[in-house]
Amino acid sequence: MSSTRRSMMTGMAFVSPWLVGFATLVVYPFLASLYWSFCRYDLLSPPEWIGTDNYQRLARELATGEGFGRALWNTAYFAALSVPLSIALGVGLATLLSNCSRGRSVYRTIFFIPSVVPVVAASILWMWLLDPNEGLANRVLGLLRLPQPLWFRGPSEGLAPPDWFDFGSKDALALMSIWGVGNFMIIYMAAIGDIPRSLYEAAQLDGAGPLRRFRHVTLPMLSPVIFFNFVMGLIQSVQAFTQVYIVSEGTGEPAGYSLLVSLHLFLSAFQDLDMGYASAMAWILFVVLAIATALLFRSTRHWVHYAGRR
Amino acid sequence: MISAKWRRRGRDAGLIVLGLTLLALAFAPSFQRADVVPQGREEVLFWHFWGGEDRQVVEQVVQRFNASQSRYVVRPVAMPGNNLDLKLFLAVTGGDPPDLINLDDPIVADWAHRGALMSLDELASAEELAELDRWLTPAARRLTHYDGRYYGMCNGLDVRALYYDVTALESLGLEPPRTIEQLDELAVRGFQADERGRPIRFGYLPDPRRLWNWGIVFGGDFYDESSHTLTLTDPKVAEALAWMTSYRDRFGARAIAAYRQGDQSLPGKSFPLLSGRYVAVMDGQWRVRDIAAFQAEQRRQGQKATEFGVLPLPRPPQGFDEAGAVNGNVFLVPRGARQSHGAWEFMKYWTGFGGHEQQAARTCVEGGWIPVSRQVSDTRLFQEYLSEQPLFAVFVELSQSDRQRPVPVIPGAPYLKREVEQLAADAMYQPYDESAMQLLELAQPRIQRQLEQARQ
Numbered sequence: 230m231s232s233t234r235r236s237m238m239t240g241m242a243f244v245s246p247w248l249v250g251f252a253t254l255v256v257y258p259f260l261a262s263l264y265w266s267f268c269r270y271d272l273l274s275p276p277e278w279i280g281t282d283n284y285q286r287l288a289r290e291l292a293t294g295e296g297f298g299r300a301l302w303n304t305a306y307f308a309a310l311s312v313p314l315s316i317a318l319g320v321g322l323a324t325l326l327s328n329c330s331r332g333r334s335v336y337r338t339i340f341f342i343p344s345v346v347p348v349v350a351a352s353i354l355w356m357w358l359l360d361p362n363e364g365l366a367n368r369v370l371g372l373l374r375l376p377q378p379l380w381f382r383g384p385s386e387g388l389a390p391p392d393w394f395d396f397g398s399k400d401a402l403a404l405m406s407i408w409g410v411g412n413f414m415i416i417y418m419a420a421i422g423d424i425p426r427s428l429y430e431a432a433q434l435d436g437a438g439p440l441r442r443f444r445h446v447t448l449p450m451l452s453p454v455i456f457f458n459f460v461m462g463l464i465q466s467v468q469a470f471t472q473v474y475i476v477s478e479g480t481g482e483p484a485g486y487s488l489l490v491s492l493h494l495f496l497s498a499f500q501d502l503d504m505g506y507a508s509a510m511a512w513i514l515f516v517v518l519a520i521a522t523a524l525l526f527r528s529t530r531h532w533v534h535y536a537g538r539r
Numbered sequence: 540m541i542s543a544k545w546r547r548r549g550r551d552a553g554l555i556v557l558g559l560t561l562l563a564l565a566f567a568p569s570f571q572r573a574d575v576v577p578q579g580r581e582e583v584l585f586w587h588f589w590g591g592e593d594r595q596v597v598e599q600v601v602q603r604f605n606a607s608q609s610r611y612v613v614r615p616v617a618m619p620g621n622n623l624d625l626k627l628f629l630a631v632t633g634g635d636p637p638d639l640i641n642l643d644d645p646i647v648a649d650w651a652h653r654g655a656l657m658s659l660d661e662l663a664s665a666e667e668l669a670e671l672d673r674w675l676t677p678a679a680r681r682l683t684h685y686d687g688r689y690y691g692m693c694n695g696l697d698v699r700a701l702y703y704d705v706t707a708l709e710s711l712g713l714e715p716p717r718t719i720e721q722l723d724e725l726a727v728r729g730f731q732a733d734e735r736g737r738p739i740r741f742g743y744l745p746d747p748r749r750l751w752n753w754g755i756v757f758g759g760d761f762y763d764e765s766s767h768t769l770t771l772t773d774p775k776v777a778e779a780l781a782w783m784t785s786y787r788d789r790f791g792a793r794a795i796a797a798y799r800q801g802d803q804s805l806p807g808k809s810f811p812l813l814s815g816r817y818v819a820v821m822d823g824q825w826r827v828r829d830i831a832a833f834q835a836e837q838r839r840q841g842q843k844a845t846e847f848g849v850l851p852l853p854r855p856p857q858g859f860d861e862a863g864a865v866n867g868n869v870f871l872v873p874r875g876a877r878q879s880h881g882a883w884e885f886m887k888y889w890t891g892f893g894g895h896e897q898q899a900a901r902t903c904v905e906g907g908w909i910p911v912s913r914q915v916s917d918t919r920l921f922q923e924y925l926s927e928q929p930l931f932a933v934f935v936e937l938s939q940s941d942r943q944r945p946v947p948v949i950p951g952a953p954y955l956k957r958e959v960e961q962l963a964a965d966a967m968y969q970p971y972d973e974s975a976m977q978l979l980e981l982a983q984p985r986i987q988r989q990l991e992q993a994r995q
Contacts, residue, residue: 273632273655382796384968
């Protein structure tokens, strides 16, 4: 046996536990779920081929806005709100902290600490904060004579007609997602630290003020990291489950307004034992996410700059 | 560089550790079992969801059963929290189910339909089954009966009635409400708001999850078993929903939703009637214990104890007395259970069937649970308990009514339950232009289609 072949065999032997795990726990379920999406399957009896029935049901629900249609809209609304919010806040905080000369590490730690709090604990905390009657948020809004939303209890969408600014359950969930913004902030701070000082000096010599330097130096240089966080944030928001399960007690309350696709999928699979429908839903979600990511990648030529190049 | 000697030593040490680990793994299960199962007895593995005080009651029953037995020994495994059905599901599909499980989710028909549960036909004689039929209350019978067979046994019923604050009611000059009109009057007169118009007390407020109760009280039915048809559009069900949504129109969807959130935010989700947020609330028999603890605390602090009362759900003129939706805890034997007969023996012992009535009465008294047979509730021990617990006695009386109906025991029941509750929540929290009947007509074909699919 040649030494190259021996090294390869040794390498394969070392990675084989992972390969076995990957094949059995990822590849097999992935492909099996594709097959099951064309079946009636409850895990207790063998899958029965029913063609495209599950997909037809999904299409019907998409058309009527019930079930999957409602869950998909809820998820899209939540992602459209939480991802930009997290990015804007993360970039904003990182920029402020990068320019802060004293106590930077203290603030950095303070902003990062919430990221290590378990989601369950954070969810319960937010339920108290956003309680419509006794919560801190509404008390402050009340003192300022501002409208007090119903938050997690609200069957409304504050950033869509006809409920403008009447914030409801999904708005509260999006607000809650900024709780973990410390994670993103650390990445942005590292990226800001990597921006050559000479670029700022050159901009300053050309007469650029702080805002222009941020707009024309910081943001373009941060764009690869923003892009990375955008894609990761999108995937995370589509997969958001624990917090929704906690705040809605596993029901998608109020009135289905917080029924995200992940929760709908879980209830269909493990409460209704409709694994085929749940698999079909997972595949549609996968395709939607793949298309959204592909579009994002395609858009990078217009706004993402790698070392000054697009 | 590591010398050859150290490499050898390292290899030897690694082999010794590996050998010891394998030995430990090989013998660990037998060490564990030898501690639990006495010689000559067969172990019945029992999963349940009870925690806290209830768990102690469960363990006492198990101890009494084990002491009474020469053949079986029950090993209880407590799994407090949600999703016990999911754990069972994974255990069954993984081929290693427990011998017996107790849960309170409406999954019996779904699981029985798929052959995942053993029917009692496989465990009990025909005579025993005929006797069981006579022995159980109608509600307990319905909860595990599917397609002409029993798939398990109910061991405790959850019944709902109307709790009210006697003092608050008297201060309003009202009688305890026995009709819907009286309940509506209580709702209006019991309502209080602060200086900014925010509600601080509701006389009464229907909970959207309780359309199941009100539909039956109003005289409606949700499902026709003979034709396997959903009957959401039953005019009486629509009437019940219209009555519930009248509270939305009266107080405003927004005020109701905000107030309900306040109930959920109470410390430990305590009973909102005790905090004075309502004059009357619909809830189950387990609140009797909360009331007793609350009154004891008031007395301990030198205050006069607040007096509470309980009534069957008020009804409209054409509605039914002593009606409502019932659910309960059920014992189920998963297919593949190794000690199914031991599980059956334990079920009988717990529930009192087959001559164990006295022991069942003792369990119900210890746990504050509603018996599933009149023969248990008629025991002297239980009657003495009821004479000390007049509020609880109302629930026991209600549990024996033929008008206490569970969510239909059909495949797809969890889906049906969820959809109906969501529909009612939608109706109560949204300013819909559609009437209650129109909303039900919209939902009926969609839910019916899924139920038909679940039945295939």
